[in-house]
Amino acid sequence: DAGVTQSPTHLIKTRGQQVTLRCSPKSGHDTVSWYQQALGQGPQFIFQYYEEEERQRGNFPDRFSGHQFPNYSSELNVNALLLGDSALYLCASSLVPAENSPLHFGNGTRLTVT
Amino acid sequence: KNQVEQSPQSLIILEGKNCTLQCNYTVSPFSNLRWYKQDTGRGPVSLTIMTFSENTKSNGRYTATLDADTKQSSLHITASQLSDSASYICVVSARIKAAGNKLTFGGGTRVLVKP
Numbered sequence: 019d020a021g022v023t024q025s026p027t028h029l030i031k032t033r034g035q036q037v038t039l040r041c042s043p044k045s046g047h048d049t050v051s052w053y054q055q056a057l058g059q060g061p062q063f064i065f066q067y068y069e070e071e072e073r074q075r076g077n078f079p080d081r082f083s084g085h086q087f088p089n090y091s092s093e094l095n096v097n098a099l100l101l102g103d104s105a106l107y108l109c110a111s112s113l114v115p116a117e118n119s120p121l122h123f124g125n126g127t128r129l130t131v132t
Numbered sequence: 133k134n135q136v137e138q139s140p141q142s143l144i145i146l147e148g149k150n151c152t153l154q155c156n157y158t159v160s161p162f163s164n165l166r167w168y169k170q171d172t173g174r175g176p177v178s179l180t181i182m183t184f185s186e187n188t189k190s191n192g193r194y195t196a197t198l199d200a201d202t203k204q205s206s207l208h209i210t211a212s213q214l215s216d217s218a219s220y221i222c223v224v225s226a227r228i229k230a231a232g233n234k235l236t237f238g239g240g241t242r243v244l245v246k247p
Contacts, residue, residue, distance in 0.1 A: 022175070053237075058242075059239050059240070060136075060221050060237035060238050060239045060240050061176070061221075061237050062237070063234075063235060063237075074228075074234060108175055108176075110175075118163075118164050118181055118183060119181075120166065120178035120181055121166075121176075121178065121235075122178075123175030123176050123177070124175050125173070125174050125175045126174075126175055
């Protein structure tokens with residue numbers, strides 16, 4: 019049973035460029051959430067996708083956008099990269115509406131913006 | 133504003149010893165509280181989930197407690213092992229009527245177990 023998989027594992031981009039990160043949820047899960055984790059800090063919620071629509075959004079600018087596909091996989095897009103976007107980007111999947119079920123996280127994509 | 137504060141920020145313990153991590157929150161309406169373990173370079177892994185009616189839950193050597201009245205939780209690690217070296221993150225879930233739950237993450241406590 020495959021868990022949450024993310025690609026790529028590492029990425030280096032230049033300020034101003036655009037990046038796309040990918041996530042495949044755990045088998046049987048239909049909801050995908052994205053988080054940004056700066057070094058030494060807890061994850062910050064970016065947004066959540068369910069039924070191919072953005073259901074919730076954290077305090078992130080419009081430069082951060084996403085998409086969910088019919089097979090429940092998801093992409094996170096970041097435009098006009100800033101140095102401050104350097105972080106570990108985590109994808110987590112879950113099964114809605116089981117509110118007490120745990121999130122299953124991938125191992126993240128480490129993005130470095132130079 | 134929903135907030136989750138964890139203490140201490142970091143700690144060092146000797147292998148075999150016990151330790152307790154703290155989590156204070158101001159999240160409402162409360163749905164559940166979760167503890168996650170995050171190894172360096174890996175994604176967080178769920179340890180426990182507690183709802184309002186539960187005041188303790190164990191997962192092996194990890195025991196979490198919840199006091200919903202004082203809005204405090206603790207995670208106790210018994211007989212620590214080198215593999216317990218990780219960040220431990222407290223996450224509190226608020227119930228949002230139309231959109232499901234909203235999770236608020238603490239900053240984590242970094243635990244280093246030394247031989």
